[in-house]
Amino acid sequence: MTDENQEINLLRRENRALEDDNYQKCEIISELKEKIKKLEHENLGLRQQVEKYGLQYIDDINNPLEPLKLKSALDSEIFKYKYRKKHKPKDVSILDITIMYALKHCLDEQIGKQAD
Template sequence: MNLEETIKHTRKKAEEMATKSVELFPSCEGRKYLDCAEEYYQLADWLEELKELREYKKKMKAQFLDDIENPLEPIKLSSALESEIFKYEYRTEHDPQKISPLDYTIIYALKHCLEEQLKEVE
């Protein structure tokens, strides 16, 4: 079963649990079937999110290979932003006096450039 089939199957099970009789779902072990159905709906939502993230990751990797010379390519900006945020969080936790206004400026500039580049892609 692939991810798309799993999502459909999970949503179908959730709908069945929300509408069918107790005898059909012994796996719920005495819990309210609406609660069990809610868990299946949540699982389906998480699987949808996983699918979207995989598609986004695939798109970003393809873009990186297509435009490797562009210094403002979204994947490069995103990596730089993640690195700056990591550095900021590390300093916040271990050495707060080393945080400077330049750290905030770099994070804001990278975020702004990334947002602008993503607007152009869409």
């Protein structure tokens, strides 16, 4: 075999190896594109779900029963606070008072909105 033939055979083998490598890379790219499509679809679903929950929260704030829910929650917290204060004074924390204040504040805002 001549040097020229050997060089041609070597180039053919290198070309085949490169073609195989390119084919494998194309398969990997194709798989990655499919995964990206699936992730984009899942992401869209999650975005829609978050948007739905946000709208649900906004709708719930405008619910006429919201002050009643806040009043019940505040009454419950006051009851727990009084019980703890009487029977377990060490269990009373600043968080109890903070929760009651936050509920009272929200209730006042809701009543103020309804009065307007």
